[in-house]
Amino acid sequence: MSAELTGQVAIVTGGASGIGRATVLGLIQAGATVAVLDRDEAGVNAVVEQGKQAGGKTVAFPFDLANSKQIPDVVARVLQQLGRIDILINCAGVTGRFQSLLEMEEDNWDFVQAVNLKAAMLMMKHVARHIIDRGGGGRIVNISSSSAFRARNSPIAYASSKAALVQLTRSTAAELGPHNINVNAVAPGITATAMTKALGDAEALQKAASSGPLENLFHRVAQPEDVAAAIVFLCLPGSRQITGQTIHTSAGAVV
Numbered sequence: 254m255s256a257e258l259t260g261q262v263a264i265v266t267g268g269a270s271g272i273g274r275a276t277v278l279g280l281i282q283a284g285a286t287v288a289v290l291d292r293d294e295a296g297v298n299a300v301v302e303q304g305k306q307a308g309g310k311t312v313a314f315p316f317d318l319a320n321s322k323q324i325p326d327v328v329a330r331v332l333q334q335l336g337r338i339d340i341l342i343n344c345a346g347v348t349g350r351f352q353s354l355l356e357m358e359e360d361n362w363d364f365v366q367a368v369n370l371k372a373a374m375l376m377m378k379h380v381a382r383h384i385i386d387r388g389g390g391g392r393i394v395n396i397s398s399s400s401a402f403r404a405r406n407s408p409i410a411y412a413s414s415k416a417a418l419v420q421l422t423r424s425t426a427a428e429l430g431p432h433n434i435n436v437n438a439v440a441p442g443i444t445a446t447a448m449t450k451a452l453g454d455a456e457a458l459q460k461a462a463s464s465g466p467l468e469n470l471f472h473r474v475a476q477p478e479d480v481a482a483a484i485v486f487l488c489l490p491g492s493r494q495i496t497g498q499t500i501h502t503s504a505g506a507v508v
């Protein structure tokens with residue numbers, strides 16, 4: 254087990270499933286203690302158990318990020334239980350209902366922006382405040398999407414929230430740079446998780462990766478671990494000169 258993140262504490266939102274779960278396991282392999290934050294309580298407990306069995310320290314924080322007023326409290330609870338926060342991974346995300354502009358219902362738009370964008374911003378705000386107060390030095394990774402870079406075949410509320418997250422990453426990197434906080438984004442393409450079950454079974458996913466607007470250069474569906482590898486890299490000492498960037502793990506789907 255690499256020890257590069259030993260002594261560091263990470264929060265992974267959306268840590269109960271898919272890319273978030275793979276990231277939790279990747280971070281504990283690198284030695285970090287991980288706060289698993291997700292609205293799916295049973296999923297959180299399962300990942301915490303998995304983390305412990307892998308020899309890591311994982312702590313459960315069941316929480317719905319749509320409750321924006323309670324975000325300062327959940328960050329304070331992580332601090333109280335784990336003593337510090339060094340790394341924040343904003344991975345929780347929702348697609349919302351697949352509506353075009355002309356179909357768009359305001360509650361659908363607001364819900365998607367609240368979880369994918371506003372909650373990520375508030376988590377960054379409260380975590381960054383703590384990091385600055387303890388003298389600076391930390392990593393933030395926001396999970397965007399190849400949908401942010403493509404005009405067709407993505408729900409527009411989702412694609413817009415993920416594009417805004419890229420700009421939020423850039424702007425925040427500029428603000429937090431003087432505090433030695435790296436802020437980057439990762440933009441996955443089609444990845445086999447609960448979220449892409451909506452696209453169909455494994456065969457349907459493979460077809461989408463092989464032809465049509467979601468096609469990638471390898472005709473390969475990513476696994477959550479493929480994305481987690483990029484996220485974990487952005488938390489390791491070797492990536493210290495990288496900030497304000499978006500790393501694409503979509504196998505060239507949007508080159």
Ligand SMILES: NC(=O)c1ccc[n+]([C@@H]2O[C@H](COP(=O)([O-])OP(=O)(O)OC[C@H]3O[C@@H](n4cnc5c(N)ncnc54)[C@H](O)[C@@H]3O)[C@@H](O)[C@H]2O)c1
Nearest residue numbers: 267270271272292317318319345346398443444446447448
């Ligand atoms: N799977 C893909 O193809 C793909 C592609 C591009 C981007 N992404 C992004 O990757 C991230 C992870 O998604 P995934 O594919 O692992 O999907 P997933 O559905 O397996 O995981 C998403 C997690 O976010 C949690 N979550 C959702 N809303 C929440 C809320 N209000 N509060 C707390 N937790 C909440 C869910 O409970 C779930 O555990 C998302 O931001 C998604 O938009 C995924």
